[in-house]
Amino acid sequence: MAVRKSKKILRYSIISGCLVAVITSGVWFATYRHYNAKLIDERVSYEEQLTDKDEVLQRYMDQSQTAYVLVSSKLAGEAITESDVMEEKLPKFSSPDNLISESKLIVGKYLKIDAMPGTALTTEMVRDEERLDPSERKEETQYIKLPLRLTKRDVVDIRIVFPNGEDYIVVGKKSLEDVDLANQYTFFNDDEEEMQMLQAALVDAYINNAELYMKQYVEPELQPEPEANYVPNLDVLRVIKDNPLIIDQAKWSLAAQIRTELEKRLEAIKDGNEIHVGAQAPSGSGVIERKAVQGSTAVEADNSQSVNGIIDQTNQVPVDSSVDKGSPEVQGNTTTDDSLLEGE
CATH class of the missing domain: 3.90.1210.10 (Antifreeze-like/N-acetylneuraminic acid synthase C-terminal domain)
Structure with missing residues (x-):
């Protein structure tokens, strides 16, 4: 009887132990699955964040x-x-x-x-330079004939050619800050002396039918700056000699004599048969004709024309250089702006 009771107790103990083991294993397994699922979710979320950050970083790197x-x-x-x-x-x-x-x-x-x-x-x-010249200023021009392929940051010489073919450098090796080809504008920096030269050359363009134009450099890094050899009129020379901002006065010592000789040569061709070389005087000139070809609007005629403060007091519309001055058309009629723009 005692043996049977002992066996029964042993059997119940074994069954109870198995049940406890099964229940414990089930609880552990359920806990493991729960935390494992949570860990997987967190890892997936973290990987998604990394992917988003990589995409953002790559987008920034691409840009x-x-x-x-x-x-x-x-x-x-x-x-x-x-x-x-x-x-x-x-x-x-x-x-x-x-x-x-x-x-x-x-x-x-x-x-x-x-x-x-x-x-x-x-x-x-x-x-490029260590110090700025005290007189350096920003220059804006519209009266200079520009090359058709001129671009921003080109390096150019500004030259003047007279009706007798004499050609001089007004300003050498200027780096253009900006260009508006449609309206023939250029922007660059210049100093007091260069500004005086440009204004004097503009006066020559009016009085002596000269033309201002630009020439581009081929390799500006390899080509040195040329010596400007243009000599302004005697009035401008007097201003230069009295201008404290122009330091180098030595090179102007013989300028008056050179200019006097130039004006004698120009006077010799003023017999009614002189011709324009290229563009006419800046306002209503061949420069304007070039603008018209490129699609810009016509310029209204004005009896008092002014370019950079230089005023034409003739009260006449400029005459196209393609028409002979001795012809009846020129003698009897004033050329209109439309005919200028059409090159008639």
């Missing part, structure tokens, strides 16, 4: 641009060496459009302003 930043502080007027800058990629959406992306456009240049480390350099922050 980035090369820039050069300073690695040390620099003062205005100091030269920039190769060790002063390093190349970096900056997001295009948050960077200025005029960032310098080539080291050759920076090394050897001079800073215009004080700059701290990490400053991304732009075209407006550097210049």
